[in-house]
Amino acid sequence: MDAHLAFRTEGWKGKRLHLGVCGSVAAYRALDLVRQWQDAGLSVSATLTPAAQKFVTPLTFAALGASPVYTAPFDDAQAPTPFAHLEPGQVAQALVIAPASAATIARLAQGQADELLACQALAFRGTPVIAPAMNPAMWSHPATQANIGLLRSRGCAVVEPGCGRTACGDEGQGRLADLREIYLAGLRALAPQDMAGTRVMVTLGPTREHWDGLRFWTNPSTGTMGAAVAVAAWLRGARVEAVCGPGTPWLPAGITRHNVVSARQMLEAASSVWPLCDAGVFTAAVADFSPVPPADAARKFKKSDAPDGFDVHFAPNPDILKTLATSRRPDQKVAGFAAESQGLEDSVRGKLVSKKADLVVGNLLQDGFGTADNTVFVADASGREERWTRLSKTDVAWRLLSWLLSR
Numbered sequence: 001m002d003a004h005l006a007f008r009t010e011g012w013k014g015k016r017l018h019l020g021v022c023g024s025v026a027a028y029r030a031l032d033l034v035r036q037w038q039d040a041g042l043s044v045s046a047t048l049t050p051a052a053q054k055f056v057t058p059l060t061f062a063a064l065g066a067s068p069v070y071t072a073p074f075d076d077a078q079a080p081t082p083f084a085h086l087e088p089g090q091v092a093q094a095l096v097i098a099p100a101s102a103a104t105i106a107r108l109a110q111g112q113a114d115e116l117l118a119c120q121a122l123a124f125r126g127t128p129v130i131a132p133a134m135n136p137a138m139w140s141h142p143a144t145q146a147n148i149g150l151l152r153s154r155g156c157a158v159v160e161p162g163c164g165r166t167a168c169g170d171e172g173q174g175r176l177a178d179l180r181e182i183y184l185a186g187l188r189a190l191a192p193q194d195m196a197g198t199r200v201m202v203t204l205g206p207t208r209e210h211w212d213g214l215r216f217w218t219n220p221s222t223g224t225m226g227a228a229v230a231v232a233a234w235l236r237g238a239r240v241e242a243v244c245g246p247g248t249p250w251l252p253a254g255i256t257r258h259n260v261v262s263a264r265q266m267l268e269a270a271s272s273v274w275p276l277c278d279a280g281v282f283t284a285a286v287a288d289f290s291p292v293p294p295a296d297a298a299r300k301f302k303k304s305d306a307p308d309g310f311d312v313h314f315a316p317n318p319d320i321l322k323t324l325a326t327s328r329r330p331d332q333k334v335a336g337f338a339a340e341s342q343g344l345e346d347s348v349r350g351k352l353v354s355k356k357a358d359l360v361v362g363n364l365l366q367d368g369f370g371t372a373d374n375t376v377f378v379a380d381a382s383g384r385e386e387r388w389t390r391l392s393k394t395d396v397a398w399r400l401l402s403w404l405l406s407r
């Protein structure tokens with residue numbers, strides 16, 4: 001699992017996710033989902049429809065730790081409990097159906113309780129997450145689209161199927177979505193929606209300052225920390241605007257991504273979304289300077305252009321955090337990051353003031369660049385200070401959002 005998606009937060013310890021698996025070639029991919037949610041600290045139970053059992057076995061799900069695994073027909077006297085049709089709905093906090101077949105989607109839309117999984121879905125008090133997988137003609141059929149529309153109108157989260165070639169050889173939209181989308185939709189169904197109704201901007205990754213037609217000035221930021229903040233805010237119900245430098249990680253489709261290259265482009269993109277936002281988290285490792293390009297910046301600078309070497313002049317870049325924090329409305333909250341080689345605590349306190357931020361999270365260069373976890377010193381404008389040692393970046397993201405929300 002990518003480091004920015006590995007959420008093992010306290011928030012869902014002891015929670016159970018129920019996975020419904022329908023008949024589809026993609027049924028085998030549901031096994032990876034069981035693993036991923038378990039790695040996040042959830043307990044997972046499963047129901048395999050009779051059609052699903054033609055593709056995958058209950059034993060495989062049980063061997064991977066799914067418990068219980070329901071397979072018995074709805075009215076089977078041999079079923080382990082007479083309440084198999086109710087139990088997941090009473091015990092699990094999230095219900096994800098992946099892959100969801102056209103038949104099960106139709107049952108769910110009609111509230112038809114003639115099959116175990118459909119019955120469990122009917123007895124579930126929340127709204128299920130549905131990840132359809134089927135032939136493109138079946139997916140685009142007006143009947144399926146009407147059923148999906150109905151389920152959406154009842155609040156179901158639909159993880160749109162992907163486009164491409166399906167197992168039957170047809171091209172189009174219909175194959176099971178990227179598993180990361182389904183994994184995150186399951187977590188979102190469990191996460192506290194304490195950021196619902198808010199919009200958050202996150203800057204992330206490095207910037208790249210071009211010098212000639214080939215070369216540029218940059219730094220080794222991977223954008224993992226910022227991606228973890230963006231995903232954490234989205235899981236908690238926020239709308240998220242991610243302003244991403246080059247090479248930053250994959251983000252779910254629910255997050256609006258603004259790809260930029262240079263510091264100036266990042267400022268431009270951030271400035272255009274900032275007035276719409278309630279909070280900004282500035283994690284990007286923005287280049288503070290850009291090399292002043294040679295006369296013909298589009299051309300490759302040749303060895304023969306400077307046989308004895310040459311000097312490059314660097315011009316300052318705008319400070320994005322400081323610019324936007326200075327001009328913010330009183331209701332907008334701002335968190336910054338600080339990457340330091342020494343004097344961490346004093347630098348964090350200094351940047352709180354100089355950048356006009358509400359909160360600054362600082363780390364030493366060796367603790368935060370290119371790693372999955374981080375040791376940070378956090379301070380806010382009211383004087384509260386904390387040190388978080390060797391926390392995953394996803395935990396740092398979760399905690400910093402809680403802190404920012406509470407201010």
Ligand code: CTP
Nearest residue numbers: 282283284286288318319320321336337338339
């Ligand atoms: N930042 C920014 N725009 C810049 C430089 C920094 O938005 N041109 C933001 C970063 O995203 C981070 C914070 O400012 O949230 C601190 O960045 P950092 O690189 O630690 O500090 P600098 O402002 O670059 O200052 P210095 O180089 O003196 O440490």
